Amino acid sequence: MHPLHDRISALLHAHLASKRIVVWYDPRKEFEPYFTELLDSKTTGEGLVPVKFKKLKVQVGVFRGSYFALRQQAEPHYAKEEPDHLLLYLPGETWAQKSSPLMELDLAGHRYTDLSLRREARHCLKDVGYSDGVIDDLLRPESLGYADLVRVLAGGGEGQGSGLLRTVFKETDSESLIAAWLADPNTDEKLGQKDAGAELLKLVASRVGATLPVELPKTRRILFRYLLVNEFRSDLQGSTVEIPGSVPAAGTKELERVRKIAGLLRSHHTEAYRAAADEVEQELGLPTLGIHPDHLGSLDTFRFEERALFGRCAEHIAERRFQQALDLASARQTSFWLTPERRSQWELCARMATLGLAMEAAKGQLQGLKDKPEAWFGWYTEGEEAGHLVDRRFRELETAVSTLEEDPEAEPAYSLIRQSYDRFLEGCTEGFTAALAKRGWQVPGALHQTRVFEDVVRPLPAKKALILVDALRYEMAVTLKARLEDRVDELKLRPVVAAMPTITPVGMAALMPGAATSFEVAEEGGKLGSKVSGTFLPDLAARKKWLKESVPASTDLDLQSVLTLAPAKLKAQIDGADLVVVRSQEIDASGEGGLGSVARRVMDGLLTTDLVKAMRRLSQAGITHFVLCADHGHHFARAKEDAMKLDLPAGQRIEDHRRCVIGRGLQVANGCVKATAQELGYTSDLEFLFPDGAGVFKCGGDLAFHHGGPSLQELVVPLLTWRARGADDQATEAVQVRLEGLPETVTNPIFTVSIECSQGLFAQPLKVYPVLMAQDRVVGEVVTAFDCERDDATQQVTLEPGRKATLVFHLKDESPASIQVKILDPRTDSELLKPKTLPVSLTR
Structure with a gap:
């Protein structure tokens, strides 16, 4: 407990052991806190409460306004041949020598009528190391009470000049106490009531070497300046700049304490520190002193x-x-x-x-x-x-x-x-x-795109999915692979050479059944398309028809259908199919739309959420094997300036694209290179003109996002294969995750929370996927994390059990009225704790 409680308990134990009964009159109610500690919230309303005093079992009763009620409660315990041990406490009551209703008990046991809190506290203070002079100062204020003395004793004699201060502050070490006073001007009044102001000044002088005036508000401003300037000076690297304000330098020993107090202010009294530091910075004009940034240290005072x-x-x-x-x-x-x-x-x-x-x-x-x-x-x-x-x-x-x-x-x-x-x-x-x-x-x-279906897709057992992602670059698939690592088995990524020109009607047709046997880029009736096994496929409708004819036990879905169909409906859609083809056009559609920042967010959402979620839903619907490939990649950089724009060539042009022109008799101009159909492996008489660098032709389309050419970014596409993991492979050890610091309402798109986990008896680092969701849609993720590892590619965070980490969330989509903070198991997407719904009310 604490020394004062232990001393009083020892006194009571001695009397109870010898007399069996103690009746304690406390006119000033000085010892009420002792009985609160002793009874530990137990009631004495209907009877006495049994309490252990070492080996003695003592019945304790507290006077509640009626002597007769207290006597009645005690009578069964003393009116017998060997009375029980009894302790009766009467706060606010004075012993009446001739008329007390408890006279029999007063005489039979030990009676306390003059027990002094200060006297007993003096003994305790001497025991823990305080000198008589310091004790006299400590006990001088009339307002000193039991709780104040408990806080003083908690210091154990450390610093001997901070006894009265501990009646105001809960802090047990001197630096924490000084920081608490600096941060809270309201403590000045309490210091005055306890006559502790002088003691504070002595403590400051002894700990940090600052001599200060007696007016506490003025002292606070001076001490803040002294602490911050000294910390700042000590952190400068090789700078001899003169700081105005005549702030004396702290000694070597005191400087260590100065830095500790400043650190405590930053960590425990954030707002007070910010206000004081900004005031000192402005007052001394620190930003105008010409201090080179390389001379600034690591503390950021x-x-x-x-x-x-x-x-x-x-x-x-x-x-x-x-x-x-x-x-x-x-x-x-x-x-x-x-x-x-x-x-x-x-x-x-x-x-x-x-x-x-x-x-x-x-x-x-x-x-x-x-x-x-x-x-x-x-x-x-x-x-x-x-x-x-x-x-x-x-x-x-x-x-x-x-x-x-x-x-x-x-x-x-x-x-x-x-x-x-x-x-x-x-x-x-x-x-x-x-x-x-x-x-x-x-x-x-290199593996060519036309061989993907025959060499990779067809040999897989049913049920399987072929996911065709329009314009997915190889590097984007590397990110997607990292997302899938903990969720699937037999995961493999291979680079594939796309068919040229790198446009959708060519690349998507090259991924169709039969392309390995016969594939052409051709023109029929003035329309460009591809021929697979002699069948002209100019558009999506033709490719879907060809797929169904080539693989009757197949079905075709777009990505949004996979994401939005109810599980039962999705399962019904694919139940009769051995092959499910899933098409995603989000990258190409958003990139060609000309809204760069929107396109970036769409692409990020596709990689971080949509494709992973689609894979999971298809797995739950019965798909076991997956193949993902793209028709082509893309360039997506700054909008092209005039110097990067090429004139369209002379000749018969069939189709114009930003990165390729297709026709016949095309004239090669500066900045261009030409390939014939025969050179590309086709038998037609078509010609293909490409920029020889990263430029674009002057034709319709976005100036930042484009494809069609032979660059690595456009021509190298990913082939990603994996097998769905069975339910037995997804067992997760019981884990507890706790979040702290969630806002009641999201008023800023960027906010910070603390996270901590514990995991089983043999605790191991835990990977989690923290995410902001709105109606089953990802609207934000972690952008920065501290005291834990964060993977940029997967947005997953690795937590050390028992170690608190900090996550900085960014709400990317600000349209929802409310969001949920979810902590997911990246292997199973199961929730590791119940999500909390947060209303969104962003201020501008």
Whole structure:
């Protein structure tokens, strides 16, 4: 319990052991808190309460306004040959020597009439190390009570000058106490009532070496300045700048305590610290002193430091010091001044730096590829520094920008990194296109798109699904593969060479049954299309008809139907089919729509949610084997400027696309390269004109998103295969997940929560997928996480059991009236705790 309680209990035990009965009159009610502790919320209304005093079983009764009622309750315990041990407490009552109704008990047992709280407290204070002089000061205030003395004793004599202060503050160490006083001006009145102001000043002087005036409000401002300036000075790296204000320097020993108090203020008294730090920063004009950002340390005492370092990070990116920028962004993740919005801006800088490093690593390998298409193909698809990582990093950066409420603050750096990506894309496209043209437009050793159905799909047992995703790039499938890793078995990703030109009527037809035997790109009646086994397939309707004729036990669904049909209806749709073809046009449709930021979010949602959810629903409906492939990839960068636009060629043009023109007798102009049908493996007399770099023809379509050409991004498509995991493979050990700090109402699209998990007797790290949902639709995810590992590709978080982590959510779709925060098992999509519904009321 505590020393005072233990001393009183020892006194009572001695009298109870010898006299069996104790009657205690307490006129000033000084010891009521003792009995509250002793009875521990037990009632004494209908009878006495049994309490253990060491080995004694004692019946305790408390006076409630009636002597006769208390006597009646006690009588069965003392009116016998060997009375029970009795303790009767009468708060607010004075012993009446001649008329007490409890006279018999008074005389039979031990009677307390003058037990003094201060006297007993003095004994306790001496026992824990306080000197007599300090004890005299502590016991001087008349307002000192039992609870105050308990708090004093909790200090155990530490610091000996903080005894009275412990009657005001619950903190047990001096630095925490000073921080608590600084943060709360309301404590000044309580300090005055306890005559503890002088003691506070002595404590501050002894702990941090500051001599302060007696007026507490003025002292608070001076001490804040003293603490913050000294911490700031101690954190500067190699700077000798003179800070105005004549703030004395703390000694070496005191400086350690200064830093501790400042840290306690930031961690436990956030708002008070912010207000004081901003006031000191403005008062001293710190942002105007010309301190170089490289001299700022790691603590971010003042707000201007975070801003200055952010600017420095942006400079590093603009000047191509990408590793320094990434190191700085990583080191600043825990800065005190990072609001969720500021975190997002720093996250963008980290993504820019990561993209820059990926481009540098990739460009260093390009010289050795020369004119070998297979070498370019391998470089783009294989290894830890594969070329497709650059495209992925750029996509992730652009997706993050599309979700921001504000424009990127590091706009010059952002503009330069995008220009660098444009140059990278141009260089890769020029090099690969030249190598491809020189070697007859073939990639030796690579699987061709026309062989996918016969070599991969047809051999699989029923039931199986072929998921055709229009415009899915290879690097996007790498992200999707990471999403599926913990959910499926036999997962494999292979790169495939798409049929040229890389447009939908060609690529989708190349994935049809029979394409391995006979495939052509042809023109009939002025319309371009593909021929599979002699059948002309110019559009979706023709391809669906051909599929049904080639594989009668098949059915065709679009992705939205798979996502929205009731489970029973979906199962009914596919029950009679051995092959289910699922078509997704979301990437191509949103990209061609010309709304760049919307397209980015659509693509992100497709990878993070829709395709995974479709796979799960199809598995639940009975599909066991899956194949996913694309018709072509795409370019998606900055909108093309006039210098990147090519005039349409002279000749007979059948179809014009941004990245290819199809016709006959086409004239090759500067910036273009031509391939005949025969060179591409077709027997028609068609010709195909492509930009030799990343440019586009002057024709209809979006200026940022386009396809049709022979670049790696357009020509290399993914082939992803897997087997559904059985129910027996999905058992999950019992796990408890707790969330703290959820807002009552979502008023900001970016908000922070704490998460903690425990998992079984042999606890292991736990992967979870935290997500914001609205009506079974993902509307937001975690953008940053602290004290845990977060996978950028999967948005999964790995939690260490028993270790609290912080998640920063971003509500990307702000239209729902309410959302749910869900923590999912990424293997099974089961909920690890009951989700809480949060109303959304965003303020602007």
